[in-house]
Amino acid sequence: MNTSPYIIDNPAENDFRLNRQTLVDPAILVQERERIFNTCWIYAGHESEVRKPGDFVTRRVAGRPVIMCRDTGGDVRLYLNTCRHRGAQVCRERKGNTKRFYCFYHGWSYDCDGRLVAVPGDDAYPDSFDREELGLTEAPRFENYRGFWFACFDPSVPDLETYLAGAKEYIDLVVDQSPSGAMEIVTGVQEYDVEANWKLLVENSFDDYHLHSTHSTWLEYMKDAGVNIKVPKGGGLLLPKRGIGRNLGNGHAVIDNANFRGRPVAAWISIYGDDAKPIVEAAKAELVERLGEERAERVANTNRNLFVFPNLMINDGSSVTVRTFWPAAVDRMEVTAWAIGPVEESPEMRKVRLDAFLTFYGPGGFATPDDVEALMQVQQGIAETVNEVPWSVMTRGIAKTGEQLNSDELHLRTFWRRWNELMTGTQAAAQAAE
């Protein structure tokens, strides 16, 4: 039994409850930014977004405006997007290629290696003025795993691979779809706000318990299109009865299911159209050839929703989506989502991938808008009732001794335990118990 004000974590009594103040109290958000977003590795972007020297993208990472840029030596760098002179952002475009980042306020400019290269009227500065020390400031830590770049604003932390722990295995399952081991972000980023606390999207993104109630219209659509949505009888790992939830360490977790609905790589379903059948089958054959039957089956015929603590989801299901989110306020998050696929994918295969994406995911998909609605309903439901109804229940599967299902809540408890640990500085006694 722990003494956190945030969670009651008592597996011995089969009890796990969550204090709803964690979802509505602005003071807790202030602490989260300090204790979580300033200390954890935060997803920044993918290598494919900056292919050539001078390529850049701008965005927010852990709330900070940044420029992710390929420098002249071919390395990916992450600069804070603020002029060293008086602070204006030095790059205002979403993406592009440049030799210079130019601050229009007083005309200072920087090259894509971050060096301060032009200061108008620099004869007015004293001798102590040193351009060398006034380059763009970089994130203290910036590392990648298989093309996924993460930043950390705490210089003292262990390296990214140590941090990722068991999540690496699941990133591998995504990247192994590519014969060359190189994936690319597809043009068409989806950026939308959700009027809900950010942690509700963590839960939702890998909560298979809600599938049948929240997404019945999507299941109906699949059925109408001739896709068998019933769990096949007999053995094998199958949704929802036999998919599993796993704790991957450091707050990361996954739900891992045998596929029986269709995946662009590489399980054809009628919805893709007859023309796509040989293309999808060829993708599967390539996997078998390269990875062997067993590994190919693992890559091609399992759906995995991977959560990398604290705010990255890589969902490999109807299509692969990379999704991150930032709490703009305690009751509003900004979501950024991309589609990602193998760089060598044929145009025909890419079309199938994107089409499959849109059946479920995204702000115009048949499922995501209903998720967004559910999270807003939670926020509206709890915001003004938290005094009368302070606790949420999160005990699905807690009494089990063995494997936990995807529709259990082990993976959600994994997130919340790590969150609690960072917020309170104490490890829940039950952490190891489950």
Add this chain to the structure above:
Amino acid sequence: MALAETKSAALAVTRAEVEDFLYHEAALLDDWRLDDWLELLTEDAHYLVPPNEAPESSFEDTLFIIADDIHRIRSRVKRLKSPDAHAEFPPSRTRRLITNVRILRTDGDEVTVAANFSVHRFRREGRGGEYVGHYVFRLRVTDDGFRIAERRAVLDSIELGALGAVSFIL
């Protein structure tokens, strides 16, 4: 001969005729008469909402917000009529203002037209938003009047942002 007649009919299309059709379509959508709206579509129709990031792109190589063929359009309507389409239950109220209608070109029996839109969406407790942008319609001239072969709704906002979703027919 029939083709030539059709072609000349298409070339004779006036802006007023196009406007009448677009206003009729807007009224059906605002009234949630979605089955009647489906009747306005051709058997090979597409409904497209390109991403804010790349409004001029193709859905074959770019991730759209919506890229429906006629089958998915029909599925979308079926879904929207269900109380289990939670994002649209209770259904939003919408009001579409369609302006600046222009005939861009005619090609065989098809006429391509552009129009600006401002779609106001209202939900409970002040939620909703204003979807502003332009349409590009490919309209086919048939014996029964215009039919929609493609409707592309292009949003002007830099990101979807506070609009959140495109859960109704934009």
